[in-house]
Amino acid sequence: xxxxxxxxxxxxxxxxxxxxxLNRGASGNLSVRDGTDMxxxxxxxxYDEIAPEMMARMPLAADDDAYEGPKKPSSEWRFHRxxxxxxxxxxxxxxxxxxxCTILSIARKPIPAIHYMMAAFGGTDVxxxxxxxxxxxxxxGHVIRAMEGRNGCLMANHGMLVAAADLTxxxxxxxxxxxxxxxxxxxxxxxxxxxxxxxxxxxxxxGFASYGVQAKRPSED
Numbered sequence: 469x470x471x472x473x474x475x476x477x478x479x480x481x482x483x484x485x486x487x488x489x490l491n492r493g494a495s496g497n498l499s500v501r502d503g504t505d506m507x508x509x510x511x512x513x514x515y516d517e518i519a520p521e522m523m524a525r526m527p528l529a530a531d532d533d534a535y536e537g538p539k540k541p542s543s544e545w546r547f548h549r550x551x552x553x554x555x556x557x558x559x560x561x562x563x564x565x566x567x568x569c570t571i572l573s574i575a576r577k578p579i580p581a582i583h584y585m586m587a588a589f590g591g592t593d594v595x596x597x598x599x600x601x602x603x604x605x606x607x608x609g610h611v612i613r614a615m616e617g618r619n620g621c622l623m624a625n626h627g628m629l630v631a632a633a634d635l636t637x638x639x640x641x642x643x644x645x646x647x648x649x650x651x652x653x654x655x656x657x658x659x660x661x662x663x664x665x666x667x668x669x670x671x672x673x674x675g676f677a678s679y680g681v682q683a684k685r686p687s688e689d
Contacts, residue, residue: 499552524537526545569646579594595622596614
């Protein structure tokens with residue numbers, strides 16, 4: 469995809485996350501792989517004010533925070549770059565402070581397989597990455613570990629993160645993760661819920677394979 473189109477898609481994704489309530493103001497960030505670089509949202513710019521030319525370009529293989537652009541990259545650039553370097557299957561990363569994901573992250577509660585949509589995240593749970601201050605190498609290391617074999621995680625006392633083959637699917641996963649967090653929070657409020665077995669999630673994963681990569685819930689028909 470041409471760089472111009474990637475930048476426009478990033479703006480549209482930011483606006484979608486804002487409208488859905490998954491993000492507020494200048495919190496959260498997203499990135500997209502572009503060859504040997506990544507494009508990432510700028511620091512301290514509200515999503516309703518963001519423009520395509522504001523995205524910062526950063527080389528993936530660099531050891532520092534070198535960037536090109538009129539604005540500094542998000543302070544969370546490190547875990548975006550580390551995920552894209554560690555995961556060749558990932559081309560887009562979305563991080564938000566979605567309300568119910570953040571509540572569970574504060575309680576340090578991983579999400580078990582309370583719904584078959586857990587399969588979209590590659591396993592039988594969504595883990596909680598250990599806490600470290602935002603923007604640090606320590607936080608990036610915690611996130612990388614929590615994302616092993618997964619397409620999403622909670623970040624302790626912080627928020628959530630998802631990764632996918634493209635930005636459309638990453639935004640969809642962010643919405644699905646917040647839906648799971650919402651469901652789990654309310655299930656806990658009424659005494660808990662029944663957790664699906666590993667076999668049931670594996671069966672769902674097999675079913676999802678026939679749908680391929682798409683930005684919508686697989687049909688239940």
